[in-house]
Ligand SMILES: Nc1ncnc2c1ncn2[C@@H]1O[C@H](COP(=O)(O)OP(=O)(O)OP(=O)(O)O)[C@@H](O)[C@H]1O
Ligand SMILES: O=P(O)(O)OC[C@H]1O[C@H](OP(=O)(O)OP(=O)(O)O)[C@H](O)[C@@H]1O
């Protein structure tokens with residue numbers, strides 16, 4: 001039986017979360033140090049440890065079938081590669097930044113400027129769309145230093161917290177795109193491998209739904225149960241169980257992680273007590 005070849009970043013920002021999601025979907029690998037390829041136990045998958053920047057070419061050539069990769073790298077260099085799922089980690093944006101002291105009134109101010117970047121295709125596409133001509137300088141790292149050493153007037157690089165820009169006396173003036181880690185798929189995927197990928201996608205979706213949800217349990221007087229149910233929609237409908245103490249019930253439900261703090265006051269106002277909020281490992285719908 002053939003195995004699905006999945007590439008993940010060998011080391012860097014995506015490695016740890018990529019390993020974690022594989023583990024959460026039941027793909028266990030013995031990742032000995034310096035191992036570049038490993039077979040999963042009990043599942044038809046082989047994991048390849050590669051440089052993030054090299055992965056698009058491997059996908060295009062069908063050397064690997066799928067990969068966990070930054071969406072920004074696919075936009076830069078991934079024509080024809082499809083995204084099967086957004087994975088919700090390594091969120092960042094690709095931005096244009098200029099020295100803090102420089103004036104900026106719009107994208108036309110980039111005309112004729114020297115722009116240092118590791119993402120030349122992304123920047124060129126953006127400039128073409130805006131009808132601006134500039135000179136690109138391609139560098140592979142420490143892009144933010146370029147203006148202070150006189151290599152460029154402007155940079156285009158990844159921004160997350162903004163602290164690298166701040167430390168280098170730069171300010172963000174344009175956001176070109178937003179990115180997060182994604183599961184990308186080779187255009188050369190066979191039908192047999194598509195079936196393995198479908199099983200993986202189903203598992204990933206269960207893990208992602210679990211990550212964004214919480215299990216909530218609370219106690220409330222019976223005459224308040226309907227009000228509480230109205231606040232807590234749940235997956236289908238909440239479970240209501242009688243407590244040993246007469247006149248009281250326990251309500252169990254699932255709630256979006258982001259909704260919880262918005263409804264907590266309403267729950268308390270409706271007489272909820274002993275509220276427990278627990279993580280959900282997987283959610284199969
Ligand atoms: N500061 C950041 N915050 C959040 N995500 C980031 C940040 N910097 C990069 N990323 C995301 O993580 C991906 C990997 O970044 P990282 O710096 O680890 O590797 P790289 O040097 O771009 O690639 P390679 O594996 O080829 O060396 C980027 O493509 C981007 O999607
Ligand atoms: O907005 P921030 O939170 O400061 O993050 C942005 C920085 O993170 C990335 O660099 P990284 O640390 O990955 O170093 P690298 O250039 O060696 O890849 C990116 O290239 C920026 O320099």
Ligand SMILES: [Mg+2]
Nearest residue numbers: 012013141158
């Ligand atoms: Mg980096």
